[in-house]
Amino acid sequence: MTNVGVTKDRAQPGHAERRAAVFVACFGIIVAAAASPFGTSISGVSAALPSALISAAIVSMIVTAAVLRYFYQASSFPPHAILGIAFACTGGLLIPYVFATLELASSTPSPAAAQFAGWLWVCWHAAFILMIGGYVWAEAYFSRVKLTLERERLVVRNVAIVAVGFASGLVVLLLVYAHSLPSLQTPGGLFTPTFHSVVEDLLLALCAAVCAALTFKTGLNKTLHLWLAVVLVLFACEVFVDGEIAHKVSSMPWYAGLAEGIAWQSVLLVVLLRHANDQLASFVANNRKLAQETIVDALTGLLNRRGFDERFAEIMAETRLLHSPTALLALDIDNFKRYNDHYGHVAGDAALQTIGAAIKSVTIRPRDLAARVGGEEFAIVLPFTDEAGAMVVAERMRTAILRLRLQHAPGVSFRLLSASIGIAVTDGDLDPLAFREQADRALYNAKHLGRNRIARHRTEEEQIPHLRVV
Numbered sequence: 001m002t003n004v005g006v007t008k009d010r011a012q013p014g015h016a017e018r019r020a021a022v023f024v025a026c027f028g029i030i031v032a033a034a035a036s037p038f039g040t041s042i043s044g045v046s047a048a049l050p051s052a053l054i055s056a057a058i059v060s061m062i063v064t065a066a067v068l069r070y071f072y073q074a075s076s077f078p079p080h081a082i083l084g085i086a087f088a089c090t091g092g093l094l095i096p097y098v099f100a101t102l103e104l105a106s107s108t109p110s111p112a113a114a115q116f117a118g119w120l121w122v123c124w125h126a127a128f129i130l131m132i133g134g135y136v137w138a139e140a141y142f143s144r145v146k147l148t149l150e151r152e153r154l155v156v157r158n159v160a161i162v163a164v165g166f167a168s169g170l171v172v173l174l175l176v177y178a179h180s181l182p183s184l185q186t187p188g189g190l191f192t193p194t195f196h197s198v199v200e201d202l203l204l205a206l207c208a209a210v211c212a213a214l215t216f217k218t219g220l221n222k223t224l225h226l227w228l229a230v231v232l233v234l235f236a237c238e239v240f241v242d243g244e245i246a247h248k249v250s251s252m253p254w255y256a257g258l259a260e261g262i263a264w265q266s267v268l269l270v271v272l273l274r275h276a277n278d279q280l281a282s283f284v285a286n287n288r289k290l291a292q293e294t295i296v297d298a299l300t301g302l303l304n305r306r307g308f309d310e311r312f313a314e315i316m317a318e319t320r321l322l323h324s325p326t327a328l329l330a331l332d333i334d335n336f337k338r339y340n341d342h343y344g345h346v347a348g349d350a351a352l353q354t355i356g357a358a359i360k361s362v363t364i365r366p367r368d369l370a371a372r373v374g375g376e377e378f379a380i381v382l383p384f385t386d387e388a389g390a391m392v393v394a395e396r397m398r399t400a401i402l403r404l405r406l407q408h409a410p411g412v413s414f415r416l417l418s419a420s421i422g423i424a425v426t427d428g429d430l431d432p433l434a435f436r437e438q439a440d441r442a443l444y445n446a447k448h449l450g451r452n453r454i455a456r457h458r459t460e461e462e463q464i465p466h467l468r469v470v
Helices: 015-034 049-075 078-104 111-144 149-180 193-218 223-245 252-295 305-322 336-343 345-362 387-402 432-448
Strands: 326-333 369-372 377-383 419-426 454-456
Touching (some): 015 223, 049 252, 111 223, 252 305, 326 336, 326 345, 336 345, 345 369, 345 377, 387 454, 432 454
Antiparallel strands (some): 326 377
16 A cells, blocks of 8 residues: 655754754865875874774664664654664674774784775675665655555565675675685785775765765755765765775874764764754653643633642642741632623633733742632732731732723722732641631631722731722
């Protein structure tokens, strides 16, 4: 079953990333060109360094393959898996190459080791380029044709089996028959004229063809495509330096070729890890935003009931621990149902939104908590605030709502929308439920005394004088 599909989402490179890719590619070319005058100059670097660098390259390529596998699992886009297989198989072919380079670094390198190392070097370079070509074809194919999930997994599994089987068989054949093949490398580790006249040109031509196909098929309009093109440029630089410039083992160009190899084997891993980090950061930010949206009232921007319950519990725990005073204000808009019925729900929502902003303007301390806990009911928690401080804040809040000058519905005793506020204070000796009940009783008393009032929780309630706006 096939049908037209869509390429799975991969980040598009910005201008900064394109400049970085061009810089890395140009730097690799400059290193290759700069190494030319030093073709016979000997460096004092240890002869064991190549094996260490190749071992690091193995780790880099295997990790790159693992990251690409996770990309495939996340996107279900088979070319990601195929590209991962290319890096995994190439890294696997580098393992026997390490042992061959150790033999070549010995005081008496054997011709058999040089023959095996030379042909293995060519084979793993050629295999990598061919598999990258397979990735380019897969990009074009799976971008326009979508198979069933089972069929896609079967394709990936078959590609992996074929690649692993081919790599394993190649190593076995070279171990058995390498001595019968034309010599490509001297026991000292340098390439022979046969390599220069035939193999090098073929590798460079193959690399150029794959790079051109990648550019033509994808337009390098995705981050993965862009940096894969950089990998191919650095790959070509390594082949050119090793084949044309490095005239002596351990010479500066010889080590420059090793550096070019490490660069193309590692650069994609750096980019993928950075991309994965960006995705993780975006995921965390989105989760944080979603979590915030679940505790914020969409209308007023204050906390909603769930957010209030969570924060209130935390503040009460701190109050009990520190034995510090905490004030709770229960605020209710007076006769708001009459306002809503007369002006309509749209106007009612606009009024609540404006009142929410007024409440927020008063609760300015970082630890103050303001929430809309019901239709026209609000709760304000003031940590480290005694009763006198709570009275000051409550009066500011009541006055701020009156100053909005929202005309009340006809027939209401107050011309403007007003609020009644109940205050309760504890130093941690009350459980949260009892504390809220005290604030609710204080609010009830404020309403009972005529509304537009502030009442404190007392055995005998006190209230400030009734204030009217004229």
